Amino acid sequence: MSTLIRNGLVINATGSHAADVLIDGEHIAALVTTGFEVQADEVIDAAGKYVIPGGIDAHTHMEMPFGGTQSADTFETGTTAAAWGGTTTIVDFAVQPKGSSLLSTLDRWHSKADGNCAVDYGFHMIISDVTDESLKEMDSCIAAGVNSFKMFMAYPGVFYATDGEILRAMQKARETGATIMMHAENGIAIDQLVAQALASGLGDPVQHGLTRPPELEGEATSRAIQLAKVTGSPLYIVHLSASQALDAVTAARDTGQNVFAETCPQYLYLSLEDLARPGFEGAKYVASPPLRPKEHQSSLWRGLRTNDLSVVSTDHCPFCFKDQKQLGVGDFSKIPNGMPGVEHRVDLLHQGVVKGEITRERWVEIVSTTPARMFGMYPRKGVIAPGADADVVIYDPKASQTISAETHHMAVDYSAYEGFEVTGKVDTVFSRGRKVIADGAYHGSTGHGRFVSRDLNQYLV
Numbered sequence: 001m002s003t004l005i006r007n008g009l010v011i012n013a014t015g016s017h018a019a020d021v022l023i024d025g026e027h028i029a030a031l032v033t034t035g036f037e038v039q040a041d042e043v044i045d046a047a048g049k050y051v052i053p054g055g056i057d058a059h060t061h062m063e064m065p066f067g068g069t070q071s072a073d074t075f076e077t078g079t080t081a082a083a084w085g086g087t088t089t090i091v092d093f094a095v096q097p098k099g100s101s102l103l104s105t106l107d108r109w110h111s112k113a114d115g116n117c118a119v120d121y122g123f124h125m126i127i128s129d130v131t132d133e134s135l136k137e138m139d140s141c142i143a144a145g146v147n148s149f150k151m152f153m154a155y156p157g158v159f160y161a162t163d164g165e166i167l168r169a170m171q172k173a174r175e176t177g178a179t180i181m182m183h184a185e186n187g188i189a190i191d192q193l194v195a196q197a198l199a200s201g202l203g204d205p206v207q208h209g210l211t212r213p214p215e216l217e218g219e220a221t222s223r224a225i226q227l228a229k230v231t232g233s234p235l236y237i238v239h240l241s242a243s244q245a246l247d248a249v250t251a252a253r254d255t256g257q258n259v260f261a262e263t264c265p266q267y268l269y270l271s272l273e274d275l276a277r278p279g280f281e282g283a284k285y286v287a288s289p290p291l292r293p294k295e296h297q298s299s300l301w302r303g304l305r306t307n308d309l310s311v312v313s314t315d316h317c318p319f320c321f322k323d324q325k326q327l328g329v330g331d332f333s334k335i336p337n338g339m340p341g342v343e344h345r346v347d348l349l350h351q352g353v354v355k356g357e358i359t360r361e362r363w364v365e366i367v368s369t370t371p372a373r374m375f376g377m378y379p380r381k382g383v384i385a386p387g388a389d390a391d392v393v394i395y396d397p398k399a400s401q402t403i404s405a406e407t408h409h410m411a412v413d414y415s416a417y418e419g420f421e422v423t424g425k426v427d428t429v430f431s432r433g434r435k436v437i438a439d440g441a442y443h444g445s446t447g448h449g450r451f452v453s454r455d456l457n458q459y460l461v
């Protein structure tokens with residue numbers, strides 16, 4: 001089956017030009033001068049629209065166990081919602097329970113995802129038990145296409161790793177070429193602040209933000225950077241939310257250290273004011289790190305322009321308001337941490353283009369090309385070029401839409417962006433040559449999505 005996308009504006013991270021895109025089977029076969037005679041089984045007119053590489057969301061949590069419940073999207077519902085939003089690859093986190101091996105964890109995540117995804121997927125591994133055995137098993141994970149490992153400086157007693165444990169994992173990463181991803185918040189200090197707030201009778205959702213001050217994200221980020229420097233390991237800071245943390249990343253990058261960071265749409269568009277909504281509404285916005293006062297947002301946009309922030313991922317980790325978030329009524333520390341977003345990342349970042357914060361090429365770079373490069377999928381993914389997977393989105397930059405739980409496809413009963421009016425809309429989505437979204441309908445199938453075994457990082461960004 002071949003498809004010709006005619007008359008669109010092809011946007012890659014490196015530039016934009018008018019071209020027709022020929023898809024043959026699962027791959028992009030050619031970029032052709034607009035109007036040049038080419039035979040294809042199907043021809044789609046993309047006049048007035050953008051043709052961009054499918055989005056890559058490098059940070060999702062489908063079916064993730066957390067705080068006695070699990071995130072509401074399955075791999076099936078979550079990847080279908082991703083497709084609706086122009087994301088054709090997710091990288092989800094396999095979570096090692098304490099006492100389990102990394103390989104049994106990987107098997108467990110494969111059994112959840114394999115045969116159930118609408119678009120392609122890969123895995124990172126969360127190491128919550130640093131033992132001689134788990135460190136050895138990092139080699140087997142790498143051989144199995146999983147070469148990025150997340151660690152936590154937060155959540156003592158659950159995922160938390162000591163500085164010594166982090167140092168050992170970083171040494172192993174240095175030796176193997178793996179990437180260490182860090183949840184950088186000082187969990188030991190935060191736990192004290194949480195206990196003090198609860199002891200004073202302060203249980204509302206806004207306390208989640210007040211007990212996790214930005215300084216404690218800045219401190220943990222600096223500490224992770226120093227540990228990475230000592231070991232010579234590259235470091236990727238996940239879900240960076242605070243200007244203090246960004247300052248630390250910027251300073252390290254200015255000295256040439258291999259430190260990278262992602263932020264998330266919620267930190268660009270939502271704020272502590274949302275956590276402080278009346279009643280229990282703020283629970284919808286509980287995620288860690290927490291939403292920050294609004295003034296952090298301009299620093300984050302600046303970081304995206306200067307490439308001190310290289311990626312925007314969603315940290316999609318949805319919990320329903322009606323039952324799951326209610327676990328924390330009266331005690332904010334029991335609200336399951338996480339927010340939905342996998343469906344809206346490409347659109348929300350396009351608002352950065354509309355408002356003049358970033359160029360449209362930078363938009364493509366942030367939502368697709370850099371995650372592909374950073375996590376060993378480039379040039380298979382992240383680019384419109386001959387030979388690449390035909391993960392292609394036709395995007396209408398002029399269409400408008402209103403985000404709402406009434407119309408979204410994520411299996412969660414609220415939208416963090418309810419009522420947001422956005423300019424731009426996904427028109428058609430191809431996943432490895434298969435048309436999965438077109439004419440306002442889903443045409444994909446569960447099980448089309450394939451596991452992406454990722455190559456070791458080349459640090460091209």
Ligand SMILES: NC(=O)NCCC(=O)O
Pocket residue numbers: 061183239286287288289315317337338339
């Ligand atoms: N971010 C969040 O609150 N939940 C998901 C787990 C994590 O990424 O730390």
Ligand SMILES: [Zn+2]
Pocket residue numbers: 183238239288
């Ligand atoms: Zn995290």
Ligand SMILES: [Zn+2]
Pocket residue numbers: 059060061315316317
């Ligand atoms: Zn996360």
